[in-house]
Amino acid sequence: MNTPPKMKLEPVYLDELTTQSKDYKVKVTVTEKRRAQPSPKKPGVIFQTIILEDEKKNRMRCALFGDQIEAYEEVFKPSGQYEISKAPITAVDDQYKFNLEELPYQMTVGHQTIIQRLNPESGPIEPKYQPLSTIPRSPDPNGRYDVVGVVLFVEEAPRMIPNARGRDSPVREVSLTDTSQDHAMTISTWNDLTGKPCDAMNNWAEKFNVVGFTALKTRHTRGFTLNTTMSTRIIMNPKGARVDMLREWVKLYQHVLLDRQERILNVRYPSAEKKVVTIAELRSKKAANATPDEVAWIRVTIPEVDLQRVNAYIGCLGCGKWIHLALGTRFPCISCKKADTVAVHKVTFKFEVVDDSGTMSFTTFSDDTEKIF
The missing domain is CATH 2.40.50.140 (Nucleic acid-binding proteins)
Structure with missing residues (x-):
């Protein structure tokens, strides 16, 4: 009895795959390997998302479920290059997409799926630590x-x-x-x-x-x-x-x-004692060398108060962002991401200050503006 020859798998790119794709192979790189998390649709089910990218920069996710996560922990590595064949393709709901550029399908790993790492002789894939x-x-x-x-x-x-x-x-x-x-x-x-x-x-x-x-x-x-x-x-x-x-x-x-x-x-854990710095010292602080939440005190003079630079408006209670809503309106703020906030009165004041080391511009918001006046 003659054995039929094995079908040769045709290489494709990710954007050529659909739910009808069966006998294919694709070369990809793992650009992201997300941590496992509970499924929002199926209680008790754990899943893991892996983002694959081909030579044309097409991106598609690959989903692992349950025991597959541990089984493929040492198979899929970030930055690893692989040839994957015969992986089932399913549709992805738009609400679960990470971005608009993502393809509308995802891979899963089935019984016939074959995953081969390219260039395995290069050794284990380690993080690329940088200073x-x-x-x-x-x-x-x-x-x-x-x-x-x-x-x-x-x-x-x-x-x-x-x-x-x-x-x-x-x-x-x-x-x-x-x-x-x-x-x-x-x-x-x-x-x-x-x-x-x-x-x-x-x-x-x-x-x-x-x-x-x-x-x-x-x-x-x-x-x-x-x-x-x-x-x-x-x-x-x-x-x-x-x-x-x-x-x-x-x-x-x-x-x-x-x-x-x-x-x-x-x-x-700041002490009760206020450490006063000069404007010149404050200017030396940059985003690259300042500690987040660091508080500095300065002793300065406001030589001229221009009331034309006082700005009253309606803004978000949380972040103060200007909004075009009526006072007291409850709304979700897209700036500070609060799902439920309220439109309130806000006021800012822009002014110049001086000390022996120089001058500097400042803007105060709401309560701080009231303290100055």
Whole structure:
């Protein structure tokens, strides 16, 4: 009896796939590997999303469910290149898309699916740690960065603040430093990362342990900080040449780390005594070298008050953003992400101040404006 020849799989690109695609193969790179989370549609089901990209920059998600997550933990690696064949293709609801450019389909892993890593001889895929000072300061919504550094401070407990979708999410801040700059970087950890991972680092802060973070994004709303994403992993025992160098640095320069830690603690737990600085000293503070939430006091004179620069308006109770709504109206604010806020009276005042070291422009808002007058 003659055995029929095996069908040769035709290579395709991601944008050529549909729910009818069966016998195909595609070459892709894992650009994101998100952490597992409960399904919003199926209670009790855990799923994980992996974002795949082909040579034409098409992106499609691959979904793993239940036991598949653990089974493929060491198969799919961030930045890894793979050839995938015979993976079932299903449609994705628009409400679950991450962005408008995403293809309307997703891969799943079936019994006939074959996943092969390309160039496996290159060894294990490790995070590409970079110095904190080399992270671009210009906003890049698609930029993701792997960093490794020494933990100096971990916020004691999570705080609940509105996320990008207007819902309250837990956030907990971590201060990390390395040899590339003389100050610490703040990393805001979100959601599930605020629990056990932060608890472990909190216990380590006094020991100056080295910890790795992957897939961080930049944030520019309060100076320059980093945020975790759904793809971020916190690596408690990182490896590599950069990690070894940092551990040696910790042994040799405990006094440097203690000084940086003290600066952070002075901001986090300020004393009752007000430290007055000059305008020149205040001007030296930049987004790159200031500690978030740092408070400075200056002793100045307002030489001329121009009442034409007092601006009264109706704005959001939370963030003060101007809105075109009637006083007392309740609404969701797209600026501060509060799902339920109210339109209230707001007032700003722009003015110049002087001291012996120079001049500076200021703007006060609402309560502070009233105090000045």
